[in-house]
Amino acid sequence: MxxxxxxxxxxxxxxxxxxxxxxxxxxxxxxxxxxxxxxxxxxxxxxxxxxxxxxxxxxxxxxxxxxxxxxxxxxxxxxxxxxxxxxxxxxxxxxxxxxxxxxxxxxxxxxxxxxxxxxxxxxxxxxxxxxxxxxxxxxxxxxxxxxxxxxxxxxxxxxxxxxxxxxxxxxxxxxxSSGHYVKVIHNGIEYAIMEAIAEAYDLMKRGLGMTPDEMADVFEAWNAGELGGYLFEITERILRHPDSETGKALVESILDTAKQKGTGKWSTQSALDLGTPSPTVAMAVFARALSGLKEERVAAEKILPGPPGPVEQFPASHKAFVQDLHGAVTLTVLTAYAQGLRQLRDASVERGYNLDLAEAARVWMAGCIIRAKLLVPIEKAFREQPDLPLLLLAEPFLSLWKEHHPALRKVLIQAHEHGIPVPVMSSALDFVDGYRTGRLPANLLQAQRDFFGAHTYQRIDREGTFHTEWEEA
Ligand SMILES: NC(=O)c1ccc[n+]([C@@H]2O[C@H](COP(=O)([O-])OP(=O)(O)OC[C@H]3O[C@@H](n4cnc5c(N)ncnc54)[C@H](OP(=O)(O)O)[C@@H]3O)[C@@H](O)[C@H]2O)c1
Incomplete structure (x- = not known):
């Protein structure tokens, strides 16, 4: 036989x-x-x-x-x-x-x-x-x-x-379990990119009053450029898909709640266990959790006020805002990859996986949900510098950060001024701003912990562990 x-x-x-x-x-x-x-x-x-x-x-x-x-x-x-x-x-x-x-x-x-x-x-x-x-x-x-x-x-x-x-x-x-762990991080990154795209859609729809077809044109153009990838491609196709019942775009007839069980959630749970900062992926998980509170949100819409006036009136021209939005989404997507790969690096040490981060970027280039053109330079960056602490420190990503961070800031100001939630984009900027800040306010956190719990603290001017009787002072 x-x-x-x-x-x-x-x-x-x-x-x-x-x-x-x-x-x-x-x-x-x-x-x-x-x-x-x-x-x-x-x-x-x-x-x-x-x-x-x-x-x-x-x-x-x-x-x-x-x-x-x-x-x-x-x-x-x-x-x-x-x-x-x-x-x-x-x-x-x-x-x-x-x-x-x-x-x-x-x-x-x-x-x-x-x-x-x-x-x-x-x-x-x-x-x-x-x-x-x-x-x-x-x-x-x-x-x-x-x-x-x-x-x-x-x-x-x-x-x-x-x-x-x-x-x-x-x-x-x-x-x-290294293979399944890499898949978990893949899915965490997937959550963040999907949410970044959803936030861009919301800003164009509610901030600029754009139609699904107009937004599809934007995603088509982005997909043709350096941001190109499967999730952008399917977003364009989704926005163009008509609902046979209403004749309008089908996406507008779909309930606005998304599930957050499984691998995306595990990615954030693991980040918390490792103590590795992956807030952008975490915010994507929490954004889905918030979306699940549909009834509460509908009720709260009538109780909790936001900025006055109709939303569809961003002051910038459509063209200028969409251009800034492209920069904002580019940096958010890059930050999601950066955090995911950083988490792989930390997990590799903690769990003894001995991971090759360039290989992770390489196997994500085709076949999977987060496949994207950006993965080609991402792989190259980790081949050249396997111990790269954060993707954004290497070229061409450093230059992309320099070019686009003013746009990300402008987009977030508009979004916050008009009360449109952008949790993933905001967390990407906060993360990078935190990462590039030599002195964060954690000195005050150390002092607070020592005040209420005698947890001690370190000083910047000499070695050792110190405790202060704060009440006496
Ligand atoms: N769907 C996707 O896009 C996707 C992508 C990547 C990975 N995955 C993973 O791939 C796996 C398969 O996914 P899927 O979507 O094809 O199928 P699924 O719906 O997750 O699982 C259905 C399969 O599991 C079997 N099964 C369920 N309970 C069983 C039990 N107690 N004992 C024996 N067999 C049992 C079913 O057999 P019966 O026919 O007898 O019920 C059926 O063959 C899952 O782990 C999924 O998470 C899915």
Missing amino acids: NRADFGVIGLAVMGQNLVLNVEGRGFTVAVYNRTAERTQRFIKEHGIGKKIVPAYSLEEFVGTLSRPRKILLMVKAGAPTDAVLDQLFPLLNKGDIVMDGGNSHYEETERRLTSAEERGLCYLGVGVSGGESGALHGPSIMAGGKAEGYKEVEGILTKIAAQGPQGPCCAYFGPG
Whole structure:
């Protein structure tokens, strides 16, 4: 019997498309799904004449795979992943490779990795980004875990990955949960860029009174320039999409609440644990949380006053404001990348990942949601200076900061004067202003802590730890 080269467990949208992608590269793929009907439907609709081998029990599935077995899990993250692994592990042999391609929490990956290694199995936490289309045509793949295990699957993973300007968007990041952690940070950056775009849309709509089509023209122009990337491209397309019921832009009929569960939230939770400043990503998570308070917001709109007068009246000309907005969004997007990569650097030290930040930028260049032209110079910056503390310190980003920070300030003044919330853009400016301030007011914080809690403080003029009896003074 000809055995399958690769196995996929989980035939929902991601699993199905990855199976077709792997098979399309010339491999025979065994497939299994908990619910047999889903497997039957998949084979009937997509599997006829293809090198896809359906299995209706895990025993049968395991039996069809060549050794060492290479198995990719694409099932719901959390308890479902454990449920599958509990059944799968006892059926495998030493050296078999199990890849979790789901959005698993990195701490869960660590636990599963330990349990797999106790059985002599190679476990890899594999972040996969790109949604349905990426899974089929080439996702961005961020792998971590046992290096020997990765070597066995590297050939297949690099073949199915998106092909970017710097090679296949697939990389091994290091031991443990490094792959899933890099995916978490990818999603944190994604949250921040999406919110920055949403804030730009709100400013153009409520500040300038622009129509969806006019705004689409702006995003189209931005996408054609240095800011170009998938999220700008889809924003243009969304703004042009009509609602078949109203004839107006569909986006204007969509409820204004967004969920903030999962990887974006984990990115901020981890930043808090590490004590690393990633406020721009955090504000994007909190902006979604605030959006969820729909009823309260509708009620508060009638109670809490803002600046007087109708909003659609920014004093600057449309053209001048949109030009400044471009600068503001450019710096906000760059700050999101800068914070995300800085968080990867801190997590790498804390969690022993030994991450290559240039590789992170490289695998994000194609296939994933945050793919963008800016990632090409970002990769170059980290190749040339792997220990770069913050992206904005390197060229061409330093020059972009110098060119655009007056525009970011102007946009924020307009937004604040007119009461239009811009949490992500504001936090980007506050972060960089804080980062470039040699003396922050934390001296007063130290004094306050020493006053009420005798927490002690350091001085700027001599070494040592000091305490003052503040009340006596
Ligand atoms: N959708 C995306 O764009 C995207 C992008 C990147 C990563 N991911 C991640 O990729 C994974 C798959 O995503 P998805 O959207 O294709 O599917 P999903 O909706 O997250 O999961 C559905 C799959 O999980 C299986 N499943 C659920 N509970 C199970 C259990 N207790 N035991 C065994 N199997 C169980 C389902 O089997 P049944 O058919 O039997 O219910 C089905 O195959 C997830 O971890 C997701 O977070 C998704």
